[in-house]
Amino acid sequence: MINQTLILEEMEAQQVVNERPDFMRRFWKSGTTKIGTVLLLFLILFSFVGPLIYRHSAIEAHLLYTDAPPSARFPLGTDSLGHNILAQLMVGGQSSLEVGFAAAFLSMVIGILYGMISGIIGGWVDTLMMRIVDIILAIPSIFILLFLNVAFQPNLIIMIFVLASTAWLGVSRLVRAEVLTIKNHVYVEAAHALGARTWRIMIRYMLPNFLGTVLVAATLGIADAILAMAGLSFLGLGLPPPTPNWGGMLSDAMNYMFQNSWWMIYPPGIAILTSQVSINLIGDGLRNAIETRER
Amino acid sequence: MLKYMVRRVLEAIPTLLGVTVISFIMIHIVPGSPVRILLGNHYTLERAAVLSKELGLNKPLWMQYFIWLGNLLRGNFGFSYVYNKPVAHLVLQALPHTLIIVVASILVAHLFAVFLGSVQAYYQDSMFDQVATVINYLFYSMPSFWLGVLLIIVFSIDLHWLPSGGIVSSQIANPGFGDWLRHLILPVCSLFMISVAGWARYMRSSMRESLLQDYVRTARMKGANEFRVVFVHALRNSILPLITLFGLSLPALLAGALFIEEIFNYPGMGLLYWNAVNSRDYPIIMGITVFLGIVTVLGNLVADILYGIVDPRIQYR
Numbered sequence: 001m002i003n004q005t006l007i008l009e010e011m012e013a014q015q016v017v018n019e020r021p022d023f024m025r026r027f028w029k030s031g032t033t034k035i036g037t038v039l040l041l042f043l044i045l046f047s048f049v050g051p052l053i054y055r056h057s058a059i060e061a062h063l064l065y066t067d068a069p070p071s072a073r074f075p076l077g078t079d080s081l082g083h084n085i086l087a088q089l090m091v092g093g094q095s096s097l098e099v100g101f102a103a104a105f106l107s108m109v110i111g112i113l114y115g116m117i118s119g120i121i122g123g124w125v126d127t128l129m130m131r132i133v134d135i136i137l138a139i140p141s142i143f144i145l146l147f148l149n150v151a152f153q154p155n156l157i158i159m160i161f162v163l164a165s166t167a168w169l170g171v172s173r174l175v176r177a178e179v180l181t182i183k184n185h186v187y188v189e190a191a192h193a194l195g196a197r198t199w200r201i202m203i204r205y206m207l208p209n210f211l212g213t214v215l216v217a218a219t220l221g222i223a224d225a226i227l228a229m230a231g232l233s234f235l236g237l238g239l240p241p242p243t244p245n246w247g248g249m250l251s252d253a254m255n256y257m258f259q260n261s262w263w264m265i266y267p268p269g270i271a272i273l274t275s276q277v278s279i280n281l282i283g284d285g286l287r288n289a290i291e292t293r294e295r
Numbered sequence: 296m297l298k299y300m301v302r303r304v305l306e307a308i309p310t311l312l313g314v315t316v317i318s319f320i321m322i323h324i325v326p327g328s329p330v331r332i333l334l335g336n337h338y339t340l341e342r343a344a345v346l347s348k349e350l351g352l353n354k355p356l357w358m359q360y361f362i363w364l365g366n367l368l369r370g371n372f373g374f375s376y377v378y379n380k381p382v383a384h385l386v387l388q389a390l391p392h393t394l395i396i397v398v399a400s401i402l403v404a405h406l407f408a409v410f411l412g413s414v415q416a417y418y419q420d421s422m423f424d425q426v427a428t429v430i431n432y433l434f435y436s437m438p439s440f441w442l443g444v445l446l447i448i449v450f451s452i453d454l455h456w457l458p459s460g461g462i463v464s465s466q467i468a469n470p471g472f473g474d475w476l477r478h479l480i481l482p483v484c485s486l487f488m489i490s491v492a493g494w495a496r497y498m499r500s501s502m503r504e505s506l507l508q509d510y511v512r513t514a515r516m517k518g519a520n521e522f523r524v525v526f527v528h529a530l531r532n533s534i535l536p537l538i539t540l541f542g543l544s545l546p547a548l549l550a551g552a553l554f555i556e557e558i559f560n561y562p563g564m565g566l567l568y569w570n571a572v573n574s575r576d577y578p579i580i581m582g583i584t585v586f587l588g589i590v591t592v593l594g595n596l597v598a599d600i601l602y603g604i605v606d607p608r609i610q611y612r
Contacts, residue, residue: 135313138591139584140550143568147321147580150572227438234440235557235569247440254444254558258452265448269441276436 027289036281039274047093056087059242070263077263079252088244089267095156095239096226096246096275103163104221108214110164111171116202118172119179130176133169141166145228149237159239163225171217178210212290216283223279230272246271300600307592314588315367318581319360367585373578377571382582385567393563396479396555397548400486405541408491409534412498416533417525419503427495434492439551443485443558450481457481460560482559486551490544497536505533531605538601545594549587 027033061081070077075086118129136144148154148162182188182205191201232238233247241248246268253264352359366373372382415424434442451459458478505511506529514528553565560566564583571579 131309131313135310135317135588138310138314138546138588139317140546140587140591142550142553143584143587144321146553146569147572150575223436230438231440231554234438234554250441250444257444257448260452262448265444269438269445272438272441273433273436276438277432280432280436 024289027285030285030288032281033285036278036285039278040282043093043271043275043278044097047090047097050090050093051087054086054090056084059083059244069261077261079249079264080256083244085249085263085267088249089246089271092244092246092249092268093271095243096229096271099156099159099163099229100222100226100275100279102160103167103225104218106160106164107167107221107225108171108218110168111217112175112207112214114168115172115175116179116206119176119183120198120202126176130173133172136166137169142228142231145232146235146237149232153240154238156239159229163228167221167225171214171221174213174217175210178213179206182206182209212286216287216290219279219283219286223276223283226275226279227272296603299603300596303596303599307596310592311585311588315364315581315585316360318584318588319363321584322577322580323356363581372582372585375571375576375579377574377576377579382578385579386564386582386586389562389564389567392561393549393552393556393565396482396486396561396563397545397552399479399483400490401541401544401548403483404487404491404494405537407487408494408498409530409537411491412495413502413525413530413533415495415499416502416506417521419499424499428499431492431495434488435496437489437492439485439489440554440558442488443481443555446481446485447558460558478559482555482561485555485558486548489551490548494537494540494544497540498533501533501536502529505529508532535602535606538605539598541598541601543594543598546587546591549590 061083066078066080077085079085079088114129114133118126144166145162148165152158152162154162188201188205191205196205229238230245230247230250233245234251236248236251238245238247249268250265250272253261253268256264354362363373370383372386374380375382375385378385411427415427418424447459450457457480459481460478502525506525508529511524511529514524519528549564552563553569555561556563556565557569564586567579568583570576571583
């Protein structure tokens with residue numbers, strides 16, 4: 001028994017042999033990845049540390065200064081209700097990033113579990129489970145999200161679940177495909193023969209093999225979640241007021257388009273664009289680093 | 296080939312049935328009844344009871360589902376609570392508007408993406424390629440709703456070139472074809488700019504691979520000019536992945552159209568769905584969801600079949 005555990009440990013150790021530093025080096029080598037990481041760090045600092053330095057309320061309405069273009073007092077101007085746009089942008093970034101990361105993480109966990117169970121059990125259970133995924137994927141997710149949003153009027157936590165409710169589908173497909181190929185590898189058979197339990201095989205033998213692929217999908221999922229939430233807020237849904245939100249700021253600004261209030265329209269749009277570009281760049285960098293390893 | 300197509304269509308049926316079940320469940324797990332919304336200030340328990348009976352909402356759920364499904368199979372998508380018109384009628388009224396912006400943007404975007412991606416791959420790593428890659432990346436990451444707003448600001452508000460929304464001008468008594476076309480330009484451009492970026496990226500990498508193949512060298516040796524080498528010999532093979540993408544991108548484009556229709560106040564399916572969700576008009580919501588499911592499944596099917604037509608190496612089983 002001791003012997004067997006030892007052999008198992010050794011096999012596991014060989015599995016993850018020193019690939020990590022190599023992987024990180026490849027990830028860092030690319031200039032675009034660096035740009036993405038710097039942009040994302042900037043966004044995080046801007047949203048979470050920014051309000052500590054720039055101490056102005058995002059929800060206070062300065063009624064004497066409505067529709068004000070950028071000035072010394074309001075660096076990015078004010079909106080139609082006299083809200084300080086710079087402060088709103090920072091606080092809006094907090095909810096976007098929190099929801100984006102949490103929804104992507106949640107969908108990754110659900111997707112991994114679902115995909116693994118489906119792939120390992122196989123047979124008609126697998127067919128049924130994947131059919132369900134196909135069916136939900138057949139309806140464009142924004143239509144489902146829109147509906148769920150109206151139905152549940154989400155707060156921050158419910159929003160995370162709503163966004164994850166469609167985002168896990170893609171992950172589960174990926175994981176299932178990976179499990180099907182890994183399932184028949186010799187080392188999995190060996191682990192079986194040595195008496196490893198199913199959950200141990202799942203976590204120690206299978207997971208490390210597809211974690212990279214899933215991580216790429218989850219990273220890109222953060223961008224999708226942020227975009228979906230901004231889109232919902234743009235349609236007048238999303239998180240309830242007074243919490244400022246990038247998409248909501250944009251949709252408010254749209255009502256004042258004809259007055260040429262450019263300071264209301266550009267900041268939230270640029271913020272959303274920055275979040276998308278930075279996360280997509282990081283995701284692509286991860287993918288390239290992983291694909292090189294597999295080649 | 297025919298056998299394969301029949302099999303694929305048969306396989307699609309359970310998925311479509313699943314879509315009907317999902318949309319039905321989706322609507323009935325939701326808090327807030329349509330009766331309350333329909334009655335509004337006139338809400339009393341008696342009136343609510345009468346109305347639920349009229350709408351069939353007091354029957355057990357599974358019975359409601361089968362009644363609805365039975366009607367669906369007979370082409371009856373139900374009756375809108377709010378508009379008081381058949382759902383099929385409303386959907387068919389909105390569909391051409393969505394279809395025209397989606398199809399027009401797909402076609403233009405595909406042609407342009409194939410061209411841009413090929414040129415980028417041919418002059419790979421040149422200044423042009425690098426600039427185009429960066430611009431592509433920006434558009435790829437661009438939220439459709441922001442892009443739509445920017446286009447309105449530039450082309451309708453600042454330059455006064457194009458109308459900012461609607462299908463035709465309301466001020467003109469007899470808006471002609473030209474007027475209608477002018478209203479199409481901005482919505483189509485928004486969808487076009489977003490989809491072209493992703494497709495050009497695909498095309499670029501696929502063309503890069505094709506250009507390294509032996510048959511390209513053979514073509515050059517035969518003395519074909521460079522234009523012919525790229526756009527005849529290499530293109531045929533590098534265009535294959537894009538054809539699959541063609542069918543798969545349909546749902547994404549329909550989703551994009553939802554925002555575009557909202558911004559440009561374009562009375563297509565997206566706007567219809569959005570209004571229906573807000574007023575809890577269940578029959579419309581279910582009708583459109585099922586319709587979208589059909590479109591997606593058909594899109595996948597068409598992609599598979601097209602793929603086989605253009606690539607003779609594919610064997611149908």
